[in-house]
Amino acid sequence: MSTETDFLGELLDDEQIARGADALREHSTDWGTEDGVEPDVVVYPASTEDVSASLAGANKRKVPVTPYAAGTSLEGNPVPVEGGISMNLTRMNDVLAVRPEDLQLDVEPGVMGPAIEDAAGEHGLFFPPLPSSGDISTIGGMIANAASGMQTVKYGEVADWIRELEVVLADGSVITVGTKAVKTSSGYNLRDLIIGSEGTLGIVTRATLGLAGRPRQIRGGRALFPSLGDAAAAVTDVVQSGVDVAKIELIDTESAMMSNEYTGADLPDVPMVFVEFHADHGIDEEIAYCESVLAAHDPLEFELADEETMDSLWRARRDLAFAIRSWNLDLQPLVPGDVTVPISEYGPTIAYIKSLEDEHDLLMPCFGHAGDGNIHYTVLVDPTDSDEVERGQQAYSDIVDYALSVGGTATGEHGIGLGKRKYLEREHGAAAVALMQRVKDSFDPNGILNPGKIFPGDGEWERADPTDYDS
Amino acid sequence: MSTETDFLGELLDDEQIARGADALREHSTDWGTEDGVEPDVVVYPASTEDVSASLAGANKRKVPVTPYAAGTSLEGNPVPVEGGISMNLTRMNDVLAVRPEDLQLDVEPGVMGPAIEDAAGEHGLFFPPLPSSGDISTIGGMIANAASGMQTVKYGEVADWIRELEVVLADGSVITVGTKAVKTSSGYNLRDLIIGSEGTLGIVTRATLGLAGRPRQIRGGRALFPSLGDAAAAVTDVVQSGVDVAKIELIDTESAMMSNEYTGADLPDVPMVFVEFHADHGIDEEIAYCESVLAAHDPLEFELADEETMDSLWRARRDLAFAIRSWNLDLQPLVPGDVTVPISEYGPTIAYIKSLEDEHDLLMPCFGHAGDGNIHYTVLVDPTDSDEVERGQQAYSDIVDYALSVGGTATGEHGIGLGKRKYLEREHGAAAVALMQRVKDSFDPNGILNPGKIFPGDGEWERADPTDYDS
Numbered sequence: 001m002s003t004e005t006d007f008l009g010e011l012l013d014d015e016q017i018a019r020g021a022d023a024l025r026e027h028s029t030d031w032g033t034e035d036g037v038e039p040d041v042v043v044y045p046a047s048t049e050d051v052s053a054s055l056a057g058a059n060k061r062k063v064p065v066t067p068y069a070a071g072t073s074l075e076g077n078p079v080p081v082e083g084g085i086s087m088n089l090t091r092m093n094d095v096l097a098v099r100p101e102d103l104q105l106d107v108e109p110g111v112m113g114p115a116i117e118d119a120a121g122e123h124g125l126f127f128p129p130l131p132s133s134g135d136i137s138t139i140g141g142m143i144a145n146a147a148s149g150m151q152t153v154k155y156g157e158v159a160d161w162i163r164e165l166e167v168v169l170a171d172g173s174v175i176t177v178g179t180k181a182v183k184t185s186s187g188y189n190l191r192d193l194i195i196g197s198e199g200t201l202g203i204v205t206r207a208t209l210g211l212a213g214r215p216r217q218i219r220g221g222r223a224l225f226p227s228l229g230d231a232a233a234a235v236t237d238v239v240q241s242g243v244d245v246a247k248i249e250l251i252d253t254e255s256a257m258m259s260n261e262y263t264g265a266d267l268p269d270v271p272m273v274f275v276e277f278h279a280d281h282g283i284d285e286e287i288a289y290c291e292s293v294l295a296a297h298d299p300l301e302f303e304l305a306d307e308e309t310m311d312s313l314w315r316a317r318r319d320l321a322f323a324i325r326s327w328n329l330d331l332q333p334l335v336p337g338d339v340t341v342p343i344s345e346y347g348p349t350i351a352y353i354k355s356l357e358d359e360h361d362l363l364m365p366c367f368g369h370a371g372d373g374n375i376h377y378t379v380l381v382d383p384t385d386s387d388e389v390e391r392g393q394q395a396y397s398d399i400v401d402y403a404l405s406v407g408g409t410a411t412g413e414h415g416i417g418l419g420k421r422k423y424l425e426r427e428h429g430a431a432a433v434a435l436m437q438r439v440k441d442s443f444d445p446n447g448i449l450n451p452g453k454i455f456p457g458d459g460e461w462e463r464a465d466p467t468d469y470d471s
Numbered sequence: 472m473s474t475e476t477d478f479l480g481e482l483l484d485d486e487q488i489a490r491g492a493d494a495l496r497e498h499s500t501d502w503g504t505e506d507g508v509e510p511d512v513v514v515y516p517a518s519t520e521d522v523s524a525s526l527a528g529a530n531k532r533k534v535p536v537t538p539y540a541a542g543t544s545l546e547g548n549p550v551p552v553e554g555g556i557s558m559n560l561t562r563m564n565d566v567l568a569v570r571p572e573d574l575q576l577d578v579e580p581g582v583m584g585p586a587i588e589d590a591a592g593e594h595g596l597f598f599p600p601l602p603s604s605g606d607i608s609t610i611g612g613m614i615a616n617a618a619s620g621m622q623t624v625k626y627g628e629v630a631d632w633i634r635e636l637e638v639v640l641a642d643g644s645v646i647t648v649g650t651k652a653v654k655t656s657s658g659y660n661l662r663d664l665i666i667g668s669e670g671t672l673g674i675v676t677r678a679t680l681g682l683a684g685r686p687r688q689i690r691g692g693r694a695l696f697p698s699l700g701d702a703a704a705a706v707t708d709v710v711q712s713g714v715d716v717a718k719i720e721l722i723d724t725e726s727a728m729m730s731n732e733y734t735g736a737d738l739p740d741v742p743m744v745f746v747e748f749h750a751d752h753g754i755d756e757e758i759a760y761c762e763s764v765l766a767a768h769d770p771l772e773f774e775l776a777d778e779e780t781m782d783s784l785w786r787a788r789r790d791l792a793f794a795i796r797s798w799n800l801d802l803q804p805l806v807p808g809d810v811t812v813p814i815s816e817y818g819p820t821i822a823y824i825k826s827l828e829d830e831h832d833l834l835m836p837c838f839g840h841a842g843d844g845n846i847h848y849t850v851l852v853d854p855t856d857s858d859e860v861e862r863g864q865q866a867y868s869d870i871v872d873y874a875l876s877v878g879g880t881a882t883g884e885h886g887i888g889l890g891k892r893k894y895l896e897r898e899h900g901a902a903a904v905a906l907m908q909r910v911k912d913s914f915d916p917n918g919i920l921n922p923g924k925i926f927p928g929d930g931e932w933e934r935a936d937p938t939d940y941d942s
Contacts, residue, residue: 101711101815146656157654160631164878175903180878181811182843183628185617185667185886186898187925188907192663196656213713240572242684244751280715280760282753289751340652344572372653407651415656427657432646435914436659442909454658 001448002061003083005041011053018042027086032074032335032419035464039066039086046091048166048174048205055203056172058085059448066450067199069110069138073145074335075417077198081452081461089140092205095119103211104163104180109140109204116209125211128155131413132318140204145415146196150247150317153239153371154278155212157413159195166206167194170444180208193439198415199450201443215246215278219287220310223273224300228252228354228366231271232347234297235370238275239343243290247276250350250370255320258365262323265316270300273370274313320367324378331363331380334396334465335419339403340374340412352402353377360391374412393465401426418463421456473532474554476512482524487562489513498557503545503806503890506935510537510557517562519637519645519676526674527643529556530919537921538670540581540609544616545806546888548669552923552932560611563676566590574682575634575651580611580675587680596682599626602884603789611675616886617667621718621788624710624842625749626683628884630666637677638665641915651679664910669886670921672914686717686749690758691781694744695771699723699825699837702742703818705768706841709746710814714761717749721821721841726791729836733794736787741771744841745784791838795849802834802851805867805936806890810874811845811883823873824848831862845883864936872897889934892927 008017018024019041029036045051058065064084071078080086093110100123107116113134116127131142131149141147143165148157155161164178167190178184178191194201225231235250251259251274256267275290277283287304294302305313316323325333341349350366353375357364368376377399381392400410400423410416410423425433437455440447452459479488489495490512499507516522529536535555542549551557564581571594578587584605587598602613602620612618614636619628626632635649649655649662665672696702706721722730722745727738746761748754758775765773776784787794796804812820821837824846828835839847848870852863871881871894881887881894896904908926911918923930 099813099815102813103711104813146654146660148654152654156627156631159660160627169902169906173902175900175906177899177903179811179880179898180813181874181880181883182814183617183619183623183811183845183883184880185809185884186880186882186891187667187887187895187904188672188910189617189630189663189667190903190906190910192660193910196658196660201659240574242751279753280713281756282750285752338656340650340654342570342573342575342651343653344570374654403652409650409652409655409657411657412652412654413656416658420657424658427650428648429646431640431644432648432661433658435640435646435661438913439659439661439664439910442913443906 001082001084001451002063003040004061005063005085007057007061008041008043008054011057012043012050016044016046016050027068027088028079030071030073030076030078033076033079033463036076036079037081037083037461039080040083042086042088044088044091048168051087051168051203051205052172052174054085054087055168055170059171059446062446062448064448064451067140067144067203069141070112070136072133072137073141073417074414075419076463077145077415077417077453079418081418081459087203090138096206098123100125102180105209105211107139107207107209109138109207111139112137120211124214126214127161127209128212129158129161139207143195143204143207144198146413148372148413150249150369152369153248154244154246159192161210162191162195162207163210164208165191165194165204167202167204169202170446170449196415198417198453200440200453201449215280217279217283218276219283219304220274220276220313221302221304222313223275223294223302224268225271225273226298226300228271228350229347230297231273232350234294234299235273236343236346237293237296238290239371241293243293244277244279244286245275245290245371246278247274248371249274249317250367251317251320252366254363254365255324255367258323258327259316259320261327263316263319265312267316274317317367324365330382332383334379334381334392337375337377337396337399338411338414339400339408340372341403341406341408343373345406345408346370346373349375349403349406353399356395356398360395362388362392362395364395372412373408416454418453421454424454424456473534474511475532476534476556478528478532479512479514479525482528483514483521487515487517487521498539498559499550501542501544501547501549504547504550504934507547507550508552508554508932510551511554513557513559515559515562519639522558522639522674522676523643523645525556525558526639526641530642530917533917533919535919535922538611538615538674540612541583541607543604543608544612544888545885546890547934548616548886548888548924550889552889552930558674561609567677569594571596573651576680576682578610578678578680580609580678582610583608591682595685597685598632598680599683600629600632610678614666614675614678615669617884619843619884621720621840623840624719625715625717630663632681633662633666633678634681635679636662636665636675638673638675640673641917641920667886669888669924671911671924672920686751688750688754689747690754690775691745691747691784692773692775693784694746694765694773695739696742696744697769697771699742699821700818701768702744703821705765705770706744707814707817708764708767709761710842712764714764715748715750715757716746716761716842718745718747719842720745720788721838722788722791723837725834725836726795726838729794729798730787730791732798734787734790736783738787745788795836801853803854805850805852805863808846808848808867808870809882809885810871810879811843812874812877812879814844816877816879817841817844820846820874820877824870827866827869831866833859833863833866835866843883844879887925889924892925895925895927
């Protein structure tokens with residue numbers, strides 16, 4: 001592909017184009033990528049027109065364009081592995097309209113979680129599927145990676161709350177997909193095809209989000225268990241019993257220990273489950289029902305917490321990724337795994353992970369959106385010990401294979417990016433991946449949009465694993 | 472395209488192939504099509520392998536294949552307008568597996584609503600988005616048309632409860648899309664692209680459905696209003712206020728009158744709203760909250776009903792389409808409209824429809840899934856009065872344009888088929904429709920799958936309107 005990007009000077013203002021070393025370096029990585037690839041240029045569109053003109057020009061010249069926002073993804077999703085243009089959408093960060101009468105909000109792609117919460121909150125509304133990382137990620141990134149969050153167990157994923165999207169295609173044409181009605185059966189569902197396509201099919205420039213009324217009753221609590229197996233079985237039973245939980249998160253002993261070191265959270269030294277309930281009426285009965293289900297799994301304790309205590313517990317939960325990353329600087333975390341399995345397989349999958357931890361003598365803290373069958377597992381390895389690195393990588397990969405073998409997915413909410421390309425065909429089969437590739441070609445015949453991502457055969461650049469640190 | 476279908480004899484048993492006049496006639500129409508087009512042959516596959524072999528053979532010979540199931544769709548969706556093969560999937564009607572531990576059910580495409588309810592019900596579970604027409608339609612048809620139902624206001628659409636699909640592509644290859652996990656961010660979302668594609672992208676041969684636990688409390692009731700405007704405003708307020716209704720249906724005076732004639736339902740002569748509440752706890756408080764919201768809209772009456780009374784009210788509601796169709800045999804209904812609008816536009820849209828009814832001196836009964844902003848309107852015309860027919864068609868079309876102008880959709884749940892092709896570009900724009908066409912080509916390069924549907928430029932066969940009756 002071409003690296004001819006001078007044409008941008010005729011389309012955008014000077015302050016919308018950056019070629020300096022800092023800007024190029026900043027756009028070479030995401031949180032999951034240590035040594036990335038620099039783009040040739042970074043552009044900062046301020047409008048749909050800027051995006052459209054830039055894409056039309058790039059398409060004509062076959063210059064790669066990789067969208068970039070907060071850079072907080074984990075699978076290398078916004079790393080511009082073939083150079084070209086990194087399109088930073090964070091200046092398109094306006095809340096365009098709030099329509100409480102339709103329970104809707106129109107936003108630009110660079111708007112972050114707190115701005116969504118503020119705009120909705122003014123009307124007593126909220127955006128239920130906001131990810132745990134919502135404070136540090138953009139709605140565009142959430143849409144691109146098909147994100148979800150702690151409340152997905154009750155309310156669904158980000159995708160379930162996207163009503164309409166404005167999308168710029170590779171050739172610069174602008175389309176609207178979805179509808180402002182809550183449902184439609186008109187034509188192909190291009191909206192949900194764009195969602196999760198990681199910027200490889202088009203660039204979202206406006207999103208209409210659905211909102212919900214804030215529940216009148218919110219209550220949280222924590223259950224402690226003698227073993228991780230008991231904790232996982234309890235979560236499974238809660239979901240199977242139809243307890244109406246708004247959040248239900250599992251945290252293993254190792255994660256709790258690391259959280260204590262990082263935040264001084266003073267979590268006990270046992271596996272635990274955090275829960276939250278949302279209701280307009282009858283929350284006490286629902287909590288009592290949940291407690292009765294948990295009771296069958298020998299909890300050491302189940303305690304409701306006041307709001308302040310609960311806030312600090314949820315903060316500890318949200319900071320777990322940081323806690324694990326910074327726990328022991330001699331150990332290097334592999335990129336956190338994100339497998340998700342049918343709920344009946346949740347306990348067995350956790351048990352399998354812990355058996356690999358023992359077998360390979362590795363540290364593998366686990367936590368995650370347990371109610372969805374989602375597990376964030378982190379394999380920690382000493383990067384100077386090549387045998388340990390290899391065992392860690394094997395364990396990571398074995399866990400993905402295990403999840404796939406029980407009907408699950410390699411990635412619940414982080415996307416494929418670079419890191420999970422090798423699992424794509426294992427999960428979907430060759431014919432489905434070939435079809436995805438034909439769909440990609442039908443959207444982007446020149447292959448300019450975020451090349452080298454999702455498809456295993458597309459591009460040769462691979463992310464460095466910790467093995468490289470010992471060289 | 473070719474009409475060479477002898478090859479089927481080598482792939483299927485004799486009793487799986489029908490060329491008799493009755494079979495051909497039966498497969499020439501759906502409920503919304505009076506005079507359709509006969510296929511050259513009807514095949515009845517019994518397995519994925521049958522579907523795959525038939526499609527591979529047809530694709531090689533460029534023979535059209537149009538899937539057919541219950542034939543209860545309204546937009547001509549399964550009419551084989553280019554002849555060839557009508558593929559009747561109703562013999563693939565096994566419930567393959569129930570996994571209550573995962574809240575999941577695996578079914579073949581020909582399974583109908585009652586079998587789903589029975590299989591789930593044995594485990595205290597249910598399939599929440601089942602359409603009102605679920606008794607007479609197949610899950611394959613529901614998936615093909617992106618159906619939804621009375622409980623969509625609380626639980627979402629059929630699409631929201633489809634976890635995984637097995638799909639046979641035009642060339643006979645078999646893929647699996649989606650996952651048995653409740654969420655995934657792995658690769659392109661082909662599942663939701665297949666859903667609503669009306670058999671133009673592939674043929675579904677197996678579906679994994681999500682299920683939910685039956686609510687412990689169910690209560691229904693009926694509110695009467697002095698005017699349709701009050702009734703529509705009340706529904707809008709209920710939705711905006713976040714009342715947790717499981718069903719909320721509007722029925723206008725004309726529909727009520729026709730229902731009385733058809734079923735002897737004894738509905739009063741005023742606009743009314745049927746509601747149902749589902750809860751595990753606190754249903755009385757929720758009903759009281761709903762009543763307080765309704766009270767602001769001058770209801771003549773709001774009454775809870777016992778189970779038997781409520782059953783008969785819901786039956787009357789479900790039979791409305793039949794009641795309207797058979798009310799006056801001198802009048803011919805145009806195919807029922809299915810616009811859906813943002814909830815704040817619900818009242819104005821109803822008012823607009825009624826203004827056209829007055830302006831054109833037509834009978835246009837309205838009902839629908841009000842909580843979703845969905846309106847089923849039927850324009851009744853005297854087919855011997857060509858001026859009235861023309862006014863009716865104009866009114867029908869004006870209503871679609873109105874819905875689109877306020878951000879709505881031409882079709883909430885009936886699909887595009889033949890009948891709504893002319894609105895596709897108005898709703899989505901030329902660039903998006905061109906993209907849909909490229910997606911179609913990427914799935915089905917020979918265009919054998921259900922040709923002549925969805926795309927306005929694809930095929931010339933148009934469905935007869937009642938105008939033709941006066942010739």
